[in-house]
Amino acid sequence: MNKRTVFMELSALLTGVYKIIDPTDKQLNESTADEYLRRLTGEFPELLPKLLDAYERLASAVPKPDIDDALLTKVQAEPEFAEPDVAFVAKQIVNIWYFSQFNTTTGTTVDGGLYERGLVWPLIKAHPIGYSNQPFGYWTKKP
């Protein structure tokens, strides 16, 4: 498995948004994944690979396991996940996909670079704040 695929599968597993790796969407999400992977690796150069390796060990099994909560439970049972620092990085993977931002261990919030692509917006039926692109009065209707 290449690093990008490992990251995307683990991201889908942790966020619960499986369309990240849905065959029809995966290619569209690759550039986002590359950017997030780059930024997270920059902040967590040792911890992130550790987490990705733990996932890859399980995901490389034959036959390949489904990406679902059963696999998530197995990942969470891996010894790496028990390390607070690694578990913290897992949370930041979730944060960066939903809001395009993540936290450092010192509590600073770091930009993920793709604010408008946050997964949270379609989920709450709102536009990214500051990017309405809708006409006057759209807000009067139930979305």
Next chain:
Amino acid sequence: MSHKYDVIVIGSGVAGALCAWKLSQLGNYRILILEAGDNAITRAQRIIFQNNMDAQGNRGDMFAPYNNLESRIFAPAPENSQLELEDQRGKPGVPPKELYYDYGNDTKHAFKAGYNRMVGGSTWSWRGNCPRFLPSDFKLKSLFGVGRDWPLDYNELEPWYCDAEWELGVSGNHKELDGLFGAYRSREFPMPGIPLTYSDEQIKKKIDGADVLGTKVRVVTTPQARNSKFFDGRPACEGESNCIPLCPIQAKYDATNHLRRLAQNPEIELRTAAVVTKIEQQAGRATEVHYIDWKAKPAKAHSVRASTVVLAAHAIETPKILRMSSNLANSSDQVGRNLMDHVQFELIASFPEPLYPFRGTQSVTGLEDFRDGDFRKERSGFRMTIGNDGWGRTGAPANVIDRLLKQGTFGSALPGAIQDQITRMVRLSFSTEMLAEFDNRVDLSPNKDALGIPRPRFNFDIGTYVEKALRRGMEVSTELFKIMGAEIPPPPLPKPLDNAVTKRMNWNTAAHIMGTCIMGDDPTDSVVNRWGRAHDLENLWIVGSSVFPTSATSNPTVTLAALALRSAAAIDRKM
């Protein structure tokens, strides 16, 4: 004496820009506007600010789009003013964070309100709310025996309110507000009110007409300087949900609107990167204005002269400039005193059904019913806002995910939980009225900024008049949520009113800085007269909310705009 300029206006925020613009309409005046900031007022600048904001993370921060400006080094803004007093002052062994504000030994509270030192001032990051004062707000002392009275009344200001509403482009529903606690309206708003959001409609169904602890409440559209149709060359609101810190399309008014108009006039010059350090006086007249051009490397001192000087540097920098000018215009000892803010707090809850916040403006409606009454003898009134921005300052949507993750929620349970929690978020906030108090003041700190100019130093106490109102605001909000069937989350959310650690109340600033150069008829007890002219100098005028003798419960901009237009007319008559 002949000068190159007739008028020098210090500050290019809404007060300075409106005053200069009105003067330019009344006469062929040569006007110089000196501004400490140095940003552009173009569409391109707005886009740069928006891009910068995206990279900040905290979109609720009023400074987020602007903190890369070079002017922040030389004309610092109080970017950390919302921190608690201990964090601003520094704890034993821990230096304070990089701060602009300084505090006297006997201060009880932090002064949390911030402002922008930019071309266009703080209107870059205001919400646009434009409720007028009530008639009783001008007569607090005579009616309730507390605070002060204004030297003018609602009737006198009413025509100027109408003009201000047209200049700012205020949308509002005339019939809803005409006669509110006696505040008649002689003209319609230039635009109809912003239509209610889906969220507002659901809340209105539950609480409109309800009896809340003895008061019948009415959900009213807040008048806002935000276009509800194409107006004054600016588009109708697109509901970006980003009013603070930046309207990306300028559907919401900001002072750059009038600055762009002024830029068309060859008689008017806007000089940026000019931090005023001193106004000189001679024989009861302001004669010369000194400033530092920080863009020159090294920074260079200059001075300019004009027959009239207008101070419009907002309620912290204005008294600072006077104090730095050998205590100018301060024979009353009132300069820098009577400092006020709207002390605010909010309660959050989860509505029984999805409200879908973050669609439309950050707030459209409010409750005006708690602003006036005989209770003002004992405690302040408050204006309530119904938020459309989730849990507002109590917690950004990103915090929902943080909390879920802390609870160990990952995987398929996460999207549903996020959706359920964020779409049901609602907040009620209440802004109280501070009294003008002699000891609430800003003066000069011995500590200096990058240009060697004293930083502002505060002594501040919100007072029991406000504290009682905050408690009442919490009771009313709790009751309103009960009527809505909304669930107030368990601690630590929401933030409690009483802080067990600091032993003070938790409260937020509305960043409505008022007082410090108050107006009055008595020169021994006020800084400017009823027209805004300094009692001590015949050609020095002060515009902006610094002249307010009472803070009322209204957001101050439309009132300061009305006063600035009125002062401009008075200046024209004098000249």
